Amino acid sequence: MTGYVHGQSYKMLQALREKMSGWIAIGIVMLLAIPFAFFGMEQYLFQSGASYVARVEAPPSWWRSAPDFWPVRKLAWNAETISVDDFRSAFEQRRQQTRIEMGDDYDPRAFEAIENRRRVAEGLVDQAVLRLAAQNRGIAVGDAQVAAQIQQIPAFQVDGQFNLERYQLALQTQVPAQTPRQFEAAVRESLEQSLIPVHVGESAFATASQVDRLLVLLGERRDVEFAIMPAPEPDSGPVGDDEIQAWYDAHPEDFRAPETVTIEYVEIDDSAVTVEDMPGEEELREAYASQRARFAGDEERLASHILIEVPADADEATAREAETRARELAAMAQAEGADFAALAREHSDDFGSAESGGDLDWVQPGAMVPEFEQALFEMEEGEVSDPVRTDFGWHILQLRDIRGGEEARPFEAVREELARELTGSARERAFSELVGAVVDQAYREPNSLEPAAAAGGVEVQTAGPFARGEGEGVIAHPAVQRAAFTESLIEDGTVSDPIEVDTNHSVLIRVVGHTPERARPLDEVREEVIAAVRQDRSARRVAAAADAIVERVAQGEEFSAIAGEEGLAVQQVPDVPRGTPIPHPEAVDAYFAAEVPEEGGASAGQVQLEDGSIVVFAVTGVTPGNPEEAMAQERELLRQQLTMLAGNESVAAVLRALRERMKITVIEAQL
Template identity: 55%
Template sequence: MLQALREKTSGWIAIAIVAVLAVPFAFFGMEQYLFQNNADYAAKVEAPPTWWKSAPDWWLVRKVAWSSTEVSNEEFRQTFDAMREQRRQAEGEDFDARQFETLENKREVLEQLIDRAVLALAAERSNIVVGDAQVQEIIASIPAFQVDGRFDPQRYQITLQSAQPPRTPREFEQNIRQDLQRTLLPQRIAESAFITAGEADRLMRLLGERRDVSFVIVPPPAVEEAPVSEAERQAWYEAHANRYREPEKVALEYLEIDGSTLATTGEVDEAELREHFEQVKSRFTGNERRLVSHILIEVPADADAATQAAAEKKAADIAAQARAADADFAALAQAESDDPGSSGNGGDLGWMEKGMMAGPFEDALFALQPGQTSAPVRTDFGWHVLQLREVDAGESVEFEDVRDTLASEMRDNEGTRLYNDLVGSIVDEINKQPMSLEPAAKLAGRPIQTIAPFARGAGSGIAANNAVLQAAFSEALTQDGTVSDAIEIGPNRTVFIRVTSHTPERALPLDQVADRIDAEVRADRARAQAEAAAEEMVAALREGQTLDALAGSRSLAVERVPGIPRGAPVPDPAAAEAYFRALAPAEGASTPGKVLLADGSAVVFTVDKVTPGDPAEAGEQERAMLRQQLGALLGNEDAEVLQRALRSQMKITVIEARL
């Protein structure tokens, strides 16, 4: 049988069948069998080639001809963490870390990164290039690198080295270049927007428009007393079920430790005080400063051994030249240094203190004597040749000058120590007996306090503290009944809480909210009656009756207000909006309308005349500002349209499981 099978699969028919099957496998799904997918990204953006914009989205074509870029998991996580920290700083104690970790927030951050990736890929496909001069201009304009409003090379170096993670100037400049490439296209599109003088005049006529309005206020009808049937009540309850829910509630007992209430001796030992002064003396003395210049021979991070050796030899030659008796270090720096920030100033880095430049650079600097030049020093930036120009030793201070300050600090430290020791002892006691606060309260000599059941956001006192709320409504406390970890609610103020009762969110039964439903049904009937009465009056106005006649038959007063501008609350902001939504009336006619107000009353009105704004009344400065503002709005809209268009032309793959 095997021989027969071999014979039947060896002919030209079998070869043809295999060839036909190979075509769809080559384009659809074959990569799943041929290649192992080791991709590690949160999102991927792919675009067809510019020379074949209609290229099909087939695997083989996409692999060969399409260009792509990725949003890595690391990039997403760093951006998301930075967003979390911004929200934490902005919201303070109200920040809820658990609520922030939602898929919606993660997708929002990822979508921003995808937009950036789309723009980056579009810039690459359009061959957009950013020159060095533009990069340097942007760097010089960053406030973090400036001193007294001017770019400072020393501040630039220190800021980059102290960043987390530290970055070299080359890396930072590359990031700036990429940002400029990515934003150049939408920025230029936005800046190209403008409005014509005719458009500005039309807008000013609209913004400055005034309307002559007549209106009457129809009071709300009397509250109905008619009974609400069971069917009406049931239908209303089902249609507005979200209104009739009781929120999740917890009741608490807690133990509060306030460091300010702990008694201290208040006495300070003089010998200990003097010993403490010797330990912290540097706080009260001016730190030693050193005025330094340098020459940098830059070494790329990926340089080979030969390149590194050549850079080291060049630095050694320059150091030898700088040590010559007639050497001009500033001139050497201008001619040889690869540091664009300081070479123009003769290598000047300004005054430096310990801790500003860590590692070999600082060690070499503080080993020099004034006027000396160092041997080449290696850092992440390359090889440095340092020259120490001047030393400022700082000023000293006597013990008697700071005695009172140190004594106050020692008393505060004693109170803090007592507070920390007590909190630590309570934590240990709770770890031994996590289901009760009583042993901890006995140890602390503090009473256990209680809080009646409250909903999230409806508590007071410590129950209004966001950290307490997060713990109180956490599953660990609501389900297990254990005592919480220490919760810091202020400086030297800590509480330990335990949930004594927990009521999950639940739907309120119909019979419990029947009175509320009846009141709402009656109020809804009244609103419907008010709207029907107002609509009846508007219909009569459309048929030719006058507002005065309708008002007189209903004992209502007509108010006539000429020249109402946009936004004027006459008699209510909602009414003003309705006036300007109404169509302009024909000559000798009026446009009727109505609007219901929040108190149940209705405003029935007629727009009697429309007077356009006069552009001639605006000064040239006002007109220019209007054109600028409107142009910026239109430009931003154009940039958003461009972003959406670019996204529609690309294939975007999102892996939510990796967020």
């Protein structure tokens, strides 16, 4: 029977396949596409194989109310896609920033958390949203704005002024290297993306009345009476089994044993390195001869240039046209009586130097690209070159002056300096060779540190068990701690890579024991639970006494009289300003959080401090701040701060509104 059913099913499917061809099939697919469009089924059809991290889609400027139906969105909406490479690049940049900010506290495992990846992805989505919004509103940035922005970047400045050499060198040292045109395109895109939030933020303002209200609050002073109830002594009463069990069950996180590891490790530092042979006379003289230039003043050349830019993607005709133009300008500049500066101002494509007549200031060796530098340092003073080709285009150079290149300091004057440098270099080489020998042996036999230790002439040491944050000496170093609790080292039991803990000081470790975090059984922590119960009893008793004082003040009794009955010393402090630690910053925060008392009354409260003591207080008077006492500089500073806060809130609101009008798809599987 089963075979018959399968056979009939096959025949039915075969017949359906034969009929599903031509216009009939197309019609059926189109009909099926309609409900898919309305109910979002295209996500199943198209996103399962998505190769991007996120996609942002926005209605076109000519149809802002375009419906969010798939066929309409596919055909009419504008879209920006955030590729996997874009995300990885942004995530790596964020990694580097975090590593710099946190220093030794940086934890690579924690940084890899999905929450961090989501934050980076959302930041890229926000940028895409702003770019689409700018495109749909026809926002464009001109060349002058791009040039002004680049000239303001500190990395391209020398003594506060834009420097073409620094600019070109910085672009060449990028990974990958960038041409000026590529960098300008990136700056243009960034400016277009930022125009909406910048202008929205700049539109914010703070009124004089807002500043006055803030000055009233900031300048407010309060008359306070307070007393300190000392931290309670632990209760000594009996604790029953039911109470012990209830406390243990209610506070499981308080009674957990932390994860611990036991490690073997070897330390390698340059104290194990000996450099027996001091550099000889011949070696010193060879070093002097090879480095003679560093002991002489560098020759510098005062130069100007005219740049005829050739785009990186220029076709052959465009490149020939640029070369022809460059040769014509070179002939004009080489003519007798020619004004090179005027020609540069009129014809140069280098906006950074054109306004100053092509002036590049003093050029040192290594500051320019090789073709440019070679031509410049082969010229005679006053000479104008033929066109020189670089990645930036064609340059016509003018050498205006030469300075430097003095005679080098004599060998005897730098002999000791060279000897120290050569000895230091020899020690560093020996240390590197020692580390290399140890690491090579560790790679050959990764399940034991003994062979590696023998190769380095050091002993294997043991530490632990210890938890995160514990240990002494090199064991306490953050990098060693991170490695010791790395999942791969714990599971494999292999020797780690060398961990640098200081200059010429490295450590290799191997995890030989591991105990996961665990709940400690009640029998093990029974005495701790009893102590916690008794401490809680005492704390609640003192807190109840403090509550009673606050309640009696609320009913109209005088604070000082009540505190005297309790044997507490009362301090009266008039005109307490914000931020004054009397007796503690948390207490002052509580004073100003209390209700304003009625005339002749008091507003009481309490705050528990970290040491377990409790400050009970009564606010008996409030004096508002006087805006007229504020200096003009203080008012202006507050106005700027309020304006900035209002601007940030406005930008956030605009970004939320823009996101709501767009369709945003994030593929978390690609993060």
